[in-house]
Structure formats: C-alpha cells, structure tokens
Amino acid sequence: MKFIDEFRDKEIARGLIQRIRETSTRPIQLMEVCGTHTVSIFRYGIRGVLPEHIRLLSGPGCPVCVTPNADIDFAIALTREKDVILVTFGDMMRVPGSTSSLQKEKARGGDIRIVYSSLEALTIARENPGKRVVFLAIGFETTSPTIAVAILRAREEKLRNLFFLNSQKQVPPALHVLLQSKQVRIDGFILPGHVSVILGTEPYRFVAEEFARPGVVTGFEPLDILQGIWMLVKQIEEGQHTIEIQYGRVVHKEGNPLALSKIHEVFETDRAEWRGFGWIPESGYRFREAFREMDARKFDIEVEPSIEHPECLCGEVIRGVKSPLECRLFKVACHPENPIGPCMVSVEGTCATYFKFS
C-alpha cells in the first residue's frame, strides 16, 4: 500500500461514476473548498465524467489567494528594511501586492529566502544574529500547527531575532460567510482533506445544523473525489445533511489534538482580512500575550496604501461567485507569466488551474 496509486484505479472509478449517475436526479451545485481539490478535479477530468446537472464550484481554499494586498504590502515594506531577512514559502514570491511583489523586491536586492518548512526560519535566524528574520506566516489549519511549533522552539531557544508576520486563516468561518451571503447556491461541500486532518469534523457542524447542508471531508486522489461526490449526492437525494468523512485513512473525527493544542498554546482566535471577503470574525489568529514580542506587525515601518487592480475578479472567483472565464483579464492580460491576481499565481489558484487545463 503506497496510499496513492491504489486510489487511481480505473475500474473502481467507472463504478463510482455509474453510481453517481444512477443516484443523482436533480441539478445541484457542490463547492470544492480546497484549491488542491480544484487541481485534482481538472487533472483527472472529473467535471467531464459527472452528469451535466452536477456543477462543481471552486471555493476559497487557497491560502496564497486569500492573503490580502495589505499583508503582501507589509511583507514588501519589511524587505526594504536594511536589517530584515524575509523568509517565505515559495508560493508567495510572485503574488502581486499593490505595486510590487516579493520577487521584484528580491531582484532589487531585498534579502528574501524561500523555505519549504517553518523550521528553516530558525536556522536562518541562528545564522544571522545581527539581522531581524521575519517569517511570512500564511496558511490554513494544516500549516498553523507547524508555525506554532517553530514559534515554541524559537522561545525555547531564546532566539530574539526571529519574528512572524501572521496572516493565517481558519477555513470554517469563511464557509459560514458563503452560506450566509447566499450569493451563490451551495447544495453541499467537498470539505478540505488536509485542513480536516488537523481540525476533525466538529468545526463544520454548523454547515449541517444551521444551514441544513451536507459536507464530506474528501481526499485528493480521483477515487477519493468521486466517492466524496457520490456520498454528497446520496445525502442530497435522501434529504440528509450530515458531515461525513470519506478520507478516513488520515482524517479522524477529533482531528489531530496534539496539533490543535500547539496552535492554541501560541495563538488565540481573532478576526482576519481575506481577499474577496474583507474582514471575517474569528477566522484568524493573534499571538497570545506570552508570544507577542515575536509579532512583526509591531515593527515601525511605512507600508504603502493598498490598492487592488480594478478589473481583477480574484475576489469573486475565491467566493465561487464568478468563474475565471468571466474575467476580462483572464488569458488576455493575466496569465501565469504575468499574473495580475494571486489566483493566477498559486499552483492551486483557481485561475491558474483553469489556465493550465482549459
């Protein structure tokens, strides 16, 4: 068992497709919350094998895409400080801020280091005691515990020159906003697999109880996605609305309690600004008192006023209200070589996925 190829079996996929076709009778719209789902859905041609009346909408689950310009501008301003090393996941480099990007700042001589893991920021801080090292902390619940571990270790080691620009987000409150706004009809959620490895299913209970919608925590291989859709279709046809787990090989009801405890040790819940949504209550984190000295937001720096490209529809795309195909910039002015919005930058951004597969 390698946990990958087994879940790409063609015969089983055919069976699932047939089950979905037999079970589904009415037009429905399902939202895949996670950008990695969007990529898998396109890569394996899943839209093409579903009955035409099942429509899949792409949701807000790309942390790069939902990072607001104000935070990118803050990171850019940090790189212009002579004694700052900015440490970031590679995905953020090309994301345009209001007038620049981290990639452009690096070309201009800004000291920006790309890492794969938050722990690498500790090494950089140790090796550069005369510099202020700032980790650009973006991500959803999957990533937050890894950032919390880095913060806890930095405190243990008494690393005084490591700071965090916190722009982390919590997924469930965004789903609440989507359901409440009613701008787009969502009959069920393909819930994010890896966010739920940490969260478990409890935080999604409101989807079923308050809004009477089903949700299925789903994995990322083609069989996972087809089974997740089948489970949703069955619930909808039977008039049920519960939160189920398709991705049981790695997601448990209670999530990962140790990882959750690390997040809660370092952070408390706070509002957060999302691209496309604005401020969402209880959808982010702030440092607990004991860790506030590591908060890079307290730096006294000048950040340019944030502006958005007037024609970019990234915000609407993130909310599932518009498809990239409805954007006037898509493929014309905005493409992966010259992205105008973050949805075209991130490898799991909806616009980048449409560009690659359409």
Added chain:
Amino acid sequence: MNIEVINMCLGIPGKIIEIKKNVAKVELGGLLRDVSLDLCPEVSVGDYVLIHTGFAIQRMDEEDAKETLDLLRQMAESI
C-alpha cells in the same frame, strides 16, 4: 524537487525509514527527507505518514484504506 514550485498546501504520504529523537527519515517519491515528528510522535519505522511542509501531521491508516478500497471494488464489480 524544486521548492519554488512546491505547493505549500500539499500533503504527501511518505514511509518512515528511520527515527532519531523527533525527526524521521522518510521516503518520498524515491527521495529521502527529514521530517519533524513534533505533531505526530506516536509512529514507528515502516509506518506511512502524511507530510506537510516538513512535518508529519498524521499516521496513514492502512486498515481504513484497505476497507475503503474493498468496499468500492465490490461496488464496482456488482454493477
């Protein structure tokens, strides 16, 4: 792997080859990589774990995976 194009959201299953303190050597698509066990300490050599940004975040449950596949296979064959 080119880290500039790695999607930070990705979670990938990898097999634990060796454990030293809270770091595991994990086989990931033919490459060996050090992975922190801070978030998933109760694992053994031979286990598969889900890896995200250099951390194991959960042990993969082989029993569950087999049960799911068996169930789906039976369903596909019964059509």
